[in-house]
Amino acid sequence: MTVFRTSARQIADIMDRHHIDRGTSRIAMDALGLPVITTAAKGARTLMAYDNLQRPTKIWARDAAADDTTLRQIMTYGDTAGLTDPELLNLRGQLYIHKDEAGQLTYTDYDFKGNLLNPPSLRCGRAGFYRQVITDNALTAYQKYVVNCDNFLSSHLSNTQNTTTNEYDALKRIRKAYYPENLN
Secondary structure (H helix, E strand, O other): OOOEEEEEEOOOOEEEEEEOOOEEEEEEEOOOOOEEEEEOOOOOEEEEEEOOOOOEEEEEEEOOOOOOOEEEEEEEEOOOOOOOOOOOOOOOOOEEEEEEOOEEEEEOOEOOOOOEOOOOOOOOOOOOEEEEEEOHHHOOOOOOOOOOHHHOOHHHEOOOOEEEEEEEOOOOOEEEEEOHHHOO
16 A cells, blocks of 8 residues: 655646645646645645745745635844944844744854854854744643734734753754753
8 A cells, every 4th residue: 555646747846745644735836846845734834935046035824725825934134134234243134034924033143154053153253043932922822823923013022032052063963952941
């Protein structure tokens, strides 16, 4: 018995996957082979947008066929964030702010190879990156919180900057990760 079967249509760049438990899912790709639309058997749908450099910039989604499609993620890169000098922090071409369902991730300082710098950084005492999570006030009892970045309120973010740092080896592999509040 086959657990899943994949079939592709070369002309339309659509790939179907039939899974024994999850049903049929479909991926539509653009001319560059990047996924643009994904659908699942339960009616969930994801739409992705890319910039001219083929980097993901926005993701819209719905969890079921009856749900509204909302903007769930926004990725802002250092060269498009309106920073005065993104080269100073090696942010050109690098992810700078990522808003998603959990809150906001801000990547503040990269080295020349594209690795996030760890605190204490030699430049300006910045951390490599930090996350601000959605506050409990933004959540309502007995209701699923679905973020909609079109009308996202910054007051929903916690003031606490949860800093996570990584140590890399020469091959850019993470060797040690330090999580917020000494939760190693």
